[in-house]
Amino acid sequence: MAARSVATLLKRSVSAATSTQTTRCMSSSSTPKRKVAVLGAAGGIGQPLGLLMKLNPLVTDLSLYDIAGTPGVAADISHVDTGARVEGFAGEQDLGEALKGCDVVIIPAGVPRKPGMTRDDLFKINAGIVKGLCTAIAEHCPGALVNMISNPVNSTVPIAAEVFKQHGTYDPRKLFGVTTLDVVRARTFYSSLKGLSVREVNVPVVGGHAGITILPLFSQASPKVQLTDDEIEALTKRTQDGGTEVVQAKAGKGSATLSMAYAGALFAEACIKGLNGEENIQCTYVASNITDLPFFSSKVRLGKNGVEEVLGLGTLSDYEQNGLDALKEELRSSIQKGIDFVNPQHA
Numbered sequence: 001m002a003a004r005s006v007a008t009l010l011k012r013s014v015s016a017a018t019s020t021q022t023t024r025c026m027s028s029s030s031t032p033k034r035k036v037a038v039l040g041a042a043g044g045i046g047q048p049l050g051l052l053m054k055l056n057p058l059v060t061d062l063s064l065y066d067i068a069g070t071p072g073v074a075a076d077i078s079h080v081d082t083g084a085r086v087e088g089f090a091g092e093q094d095l096g097e098a099l100k101g102c103d104v105v106i107i108p109a110g111v112p113r114k115p116g117m118t119r120d121d122l123f124k125i126n127a128g129i130v131k132g133l134c135t136a137i138a139e140h141c142p143g144a145l146v147n148m149i150s151n152p153v154n155s156t157v158p159i160a161a162e163v164f165k166q167h168g169t170y171d172p173r174k175l176f177g178v179t180t181l182d183v184v185r186a187r188t189f190y191s192s193l194k195g196l197s198v199r200e201v202n203v204p205v206v207g208g209h210a211g212i213t214i215l216p217l218f219s220q221a222s223p224k225v226q227l228t229d230d231e232i233e234a235l236t237k238r239t240q241d242g243g244t245e246v247v248q249a250k251a252g253k254g255s256a257t258l259s260m261a262y263a264g265a266l267f268a269e270a271c272i273k274g275l276n277g278e279e280n281i282q283c284t285y286v287a288s289n290i291t292d293l294p295f296f297s298s299k300v301r302l303g304k305n306g307v308e309e310v311l312g313l314g315t316l317s318d319y320e321q322n323g324l325d326a327l328k329e330e331l332r333s334s335i336q337k338g339i340d341f342v343n344p345q346h347a
Ligand SMILES: NC(=O)C1=CN([C@@H]2O[C@H](COP(=O)(O)OP(=O)(O)OC[C@H]3O[C@@H](n4cnc5c(N)ncnc54)[C@H](O)[C@@H]3O)[C@@H](O)[C@H]2O)C=CC1
Pocket: 039, 040, 041, 042, 043, 044, 045, 046, 065, 066, 067, 068, 108, 109, 110, 111, 112, 113, 122, 126, 129, 132, 133, 148, 149, 150, 151, 152, 153, 178, 179, 180, 181, 182, 209, 254, 255, 256, 257, 260
């Protein structure tokens, strides 16, 4: 699934860049109008993600919002000769206008990790940022699909759910933690270890998005190749620590931005395709009852309403079952931390 989407995205981007006429025809006749907002658009992820959304012919209106720096980013991206109309919004007073009429809102707003930090160390700052942005979403575009990138995703998604519940706008089919980067990494590491073409490879990744809560299911990878126990262990660890690998390599200058922008663009495109009636299956962190945890990442069928179906885990190897048992306590407590942040009286 992801492999084909990537190829399509890049091919379309090239044709969109070389033919404004074609793009305009597509958006006015065959495809519905789709407005996408990026909140945190002037950041390390926000800028390349904004560009990738501008290259996507399924996007007709692109709203770029940040607390600062957006006029420059919006002016810059708006000169790209593709169909999407770009508007930049800077500062809280413009947030409502940025969100009005949105079909998809992508949130990469907030601080990234430095070496030695866990994603949970970001909670203190990012929880408040996400709460504020989700309050505005509830007021100005309550029907939009929300793609949460801001960390810790294991807690920021429950925060968003609680904010929407307080406003009476919560629809669990429309709230997603973006875990696509874990899938992208698992595919890359698996294919390069085994000399496979990455375009043909798929690996489901379930659980959450932090350390051991990231559980790649190499027993369900396709195409299937023989893996030793040591190879499975190494691939699993590398996928779980992929974010930390980048944080350490950037040595204090932030975390993954370019690969995340790519992954975020893939997932946003999958959501828009679903809205447009092109159902597709992606791994994402959503409200779920496939385990005893209220939020869980697994394969999900996306369609016109957002989540059409949360798919089960399939058969797990003993190694994966142990990983699942081991991740539950951390994931449960991260979820509760998010819920308690919005409802301190119940904590
Ligand atoms: N889900 C995932 O797989 C991944 C998540 N992340 C997370 O994404 C987040 C952003 O990372 P970067 O772009 O590298 O950080 P960054 O610091 O480069 O950019 C963040 C942007 O958010 C903006 N911002 C802060 N408060 C805001 C508010 N109230 N409203 C709107 N914008 C606001 C900042 O002005 C800045 O431009 C971090 O929390 C990071 O941990 C990063 C990589 C992967």
